[in-house]
Amino acid sequence: MNKKLELASPHMSDKGYEQKYIKEAFDTNWIAPLGKNVNMFETEMAQKLGVDKCCALSCGTAAIHMALKAAGVKEGDTVFCQSLTFAATSNPITYIGAKPVFIDSEEQTWMMSPDALERAFEKYPDNKYVIVVNLYGLPAKLNEIKAICDKHDAVLIEDAAESLGSKYFGEYTGRFGKYAILSFNGNKIITTSGGGMLLFNFEDYQERYEKVLFWATQSRENRRYYYHKETGYNYRLSNILAGIGRGQLMVLDERVAQKQQIASFYRELFKELEGIELKEPMEGCECNYWLSVAEITHPNIKPLDLIEAFEADNIDSRHIWRPLHTQPVYSECDYIDNGKVSETIFDKGICLPSDTKFNDDDLARIADVIKKLWKEKSN
Numbered sequence: 001m002n003k004k005l006e007l008a009s010p011h012m013s014d015k016g017y018e019q020k021y022i023k024e025a026f027d028t029n030w031i032a033p034l035g036k037n038v039n040m041f042e043t044e045m046a047q048k049l050g051v052d053k054c055c056a057l058s059c060g061t062a063a064i065h066m067a068l069k070a071a072g073v074k075e076g077d078t079v080f081c082q083s084l085t086f087a088a089t090s091n092p093i094t095y096i097g098a099k100p101v102f103i104d105s106e107e108q109t110w111m112m113s114p115d116a117l118e119r120a121f122e123k124y125p126d127n128k129y130v131i132v133v134n135l136y137g138l139p140a141k142l143n144e145i146k147a148i149c150d151k152h153d154a155v156l157i158e159d160a161a162e163s164l165g166s167k168y169f170g171e172y173t174g175r176f177g178k179y180a181i182l183s184f185n186g187n188k189i190i191t192t193s194g195g196g197m198l199l200f201n202f203e204d205y206q207e208r209y210e211k212v213l214f215w216a217t218q219s220r221e222n223r224r225y226y227y228h229k230e231t232g233y234n235y236r237l238s239n240i241l242a243g244i245g246r247g248q249l250m251v252l253d254e255r256v257a258q259k260q261q262i263a264s265f266y267r268e269l270f271k272e273l274e275g276i277e278l279k280e281p282m283e284g285c286e287c288n289y290w291l292s293v294a295e296i297t298h299p300n301i302k303p304l305d306l307i308e309a310f311e312a313d314n315i316d317s318r319h320i321w322r323p324l325h326t327q328p329v330y331s332e333c334d335y336i337d338n339g340k341v342s343e344t345i346f347d348k349g350i351c352l353p354s355d356t357k358f359n360d361d362d363l364a365r366i367a368d369v370i371k372k373l374w375k376e377k378s379n
């Protein structure tokens with residue numbers, strides 16, 4: 001069997017940065033729960049992205065949960081949420097007992113349609129919360145969406161789990177929502193094995209930051225004994241994992257450059273082939289290409305054909321996220337349609353193998369599989 005080629009797998013620095021910070025945590029016996037690595041990871045990320053404050057948490061899903069609570073979402077509220085995304089984006093809405101209203105995508109960016117968002121506010125004028133997502137590193141129309149939220153006095157939460165290192169007109173994604181979130185899950189562009197971060201983009205964050213810390217550490221009131229007035233969560237990131245994150249942050253730019261090279265490889269390859277095109281960010285934006293994604297318009301080839309051809313050669317690839325308004329778990333939720341754009345993207349799109357550890361031989365193998373399938377199906 002050929003060597004397995006992963007979609008995207010953890011890639012530690014080759015200089016041992018992560019181990020240095022982990023060792024420091026061991027040497028100082030700061031294994032758990034908090035310590036210098038957590039504080040420094042938050043500070044270093046805030047500096048890198050230019051956000052006001054960061055709070056390191058156990059995963060991106062926890063960060064969304066905390067963002068919603070910090071924004072003031074309560075049981076029975078509606079929350080507008082991009083439909084084309086992973087269920088982790090919207091699940092925390094239901095943890096609170098609030099109701100997602102799913103918003104369709106637009107063709108240019110594949111992300112939330114500003115037009116559909118406007119229509120959602122016409123239907124739900126009292127809605128106060130919006131979650132936009134920059135999937136696969138592709139920035140949404142963040143300025144337009146933010147302007148619509150401002151007009152309706154709604155809080156924007158930006159799910160930047162997949163877009164760390166992407167830029168929207170020169171500024172890092174994660175800077176546009178009042179709250180934004182990152183994920184350091186195993187397959188993300190940088191990883192702590194599991195982890196996430198809540199980002200604050202407003203100067204007077206202190207009170208909300210402290211409240212998030214409070215919820216994320218079991219809502220313990222400040223007394224000598226354990227005393228609780230609110231439901232708490234165990235959501236903080238460990239000092240060991242934050243050490244991995246600090247080391248990984250040092251190679252973020254390198255990883256983005258490697259992912260961009262993989263995207264260039266596909267861009268060049270697809271010039272020779274009909275009916276497949278790499279999805280590119282909007283002009284003026286930079287994509288981290290966490291996963292290179294493409295649209296297949298070939299009359300005889302569907303994404304599944306390519307996924308199966310890869311599979312036969314022990315190469316991992318994936319369907320695009322299936323829109324949440326089509327998921328049985330959300331069948332009761334409302335959906336603001338924009339001509340079924342997200343469903344079309346799901347039908348035609350594919351996530352291509354995008355592992356930063358690929359060498360030239362690996363890329364040649366990928367190219368061979370694609371070219372062979374195209375040759376077979378084009379006759």
Ligand SMILES: Cc1ncc(COP(=O)(O)O)c(C=O)c1O
Nearest residue numbers: 059060061086088089161183185
């Ligand atoms: C778009 C999106 N949102 C949220 C998450 C949740 O992050 P985590 O897996 O760290 O909980 C992920 C990744 O898993 C994601 O891809």
